[in-house]
Amino acid sequence: QVQLVQSGAEVKEPGASVKVSCKASGYTFTGYYIHWVRQAPGQGLEWMGRIDPNSGGTNYAQKFRGRVTMTRDTSINTAYMELSRLRSDDTAVFYCARGYCSGGTCRPFFDYWGQGTLVTVSS
Amino acid sequence: QSALTQPASVSGSPGQSITISCTGTSSDVGGYNYVSWYQQHPGKAPKLMIYDVSNRPSGVSNRFSGSKSGNTASLTISGLQAEDEADYYCSSYTSSVTMVFGGGTKLTVL
Numbered sequence: 001q002v003q004l005v006q007s008g009a010e011v012k013e014p015g016a017s018v019k020v021s022c023k024a025s026g027y028t029f030t031g032y033y034i035h036w037v038r039q040a041p042g043q044g045l046e047w048m049g050r051i052d053p054n055s056g057g058t059n060y061a062q063k064f065r066g067r068v069t070m071t072r073d074t075s076i077n078t079a080y081m082e083l084s085r086l087r088s089d090d091t092a093v094f095y096c097a098r099g100y101c102s103g104g105t106c107r108p109f110f111d112y113w114g115q116g117t118l119v120t121v122s123s
Numbered sequence: 124q125s126a127l128t129q130p131a132s133v134s135g136s137p138g139q140s141i142t143i144s145c146t147g148t149s150s151d152v153g154g155y156n157y158v159s160w161y162q163q164h165p166g167k168a169p170k171l172m173i174y175d176v177s178n179r180p181s182g183v184s185n186r187f188s189g190s191k192s193g194n195t196a197s198l199t200i201s202g203l204q205a206e207d208e209a210d211y212y213c214s215s216y217t218s219s220v221t222m223v224f225g226g227g228t229k230l231t232v233l
Binding site: 035037044045046047049050059061062095097100107108109110111113114115116 | 171212227
């Protein structure tokens with residue numbers, strides 16, 4: 001069965017960086033995009049960007065460009081999201097989600113989600 | 124990219140039907156048949172309920188349906204049940220080759 005398992009909660013100081021991992025299993029990792037979504041406490045979902053694990057190609061939301069880097073390691077079926085220059089308002093749960101693909105064509109919706117990783121930014 | 128507009132809250136009694144709207148622009152909702160809907164219970168990850176405007180993934184109840192007219196998409200839940208109480212988010216592909224979510228709607232089953 002498809003699973004996305006994320007790394008554990010993190011506490012960071014303002015100005016630091018955080019790197020969250022998302023380990024995929026149960027499917028061909030390079031066949032599906034991985035998206036990252038942020039959810040601040042009590043707030044809605046916010047799309048951050050996505051990575052194509054096959055090519056490594058990325059596409060980021062305008063809001064996060066310059067601060068976010070998405071990478072992958074195909075040898076261990078894991079995607080990463082690194083957010084730098086953290087601020088207190090970056091405190092949130094970060095989710096990875098699989099983008100649906102079939103027959104080599106990918107469509108813009110998320111069919112499986114990780115369990116979420118809480119990142120707390122506090123001095 | 125501005126968030127899509129959803130009502131903050133809707134409510135209904137068991138057995139009733141409710142509709143949640145999701146309004147965007149011609150650069151997102153109106154421009155593509157790529158609207159999806161997600162259900163999120165407190166403390167849980169979102170769950171895909173509708174994709175490509177009106178398609179239901181396997182395992183999702185047929186009480187959930189989606190539609191679109193112009194720049195507004197809608198999610199309808201018929202025969203409301205207590206377990207439907209959750210937050211619901213719409214999402215759309217955009218002309219900037221990005222994705223955008225709605226602000227979310229809290230559904231209360233009275």
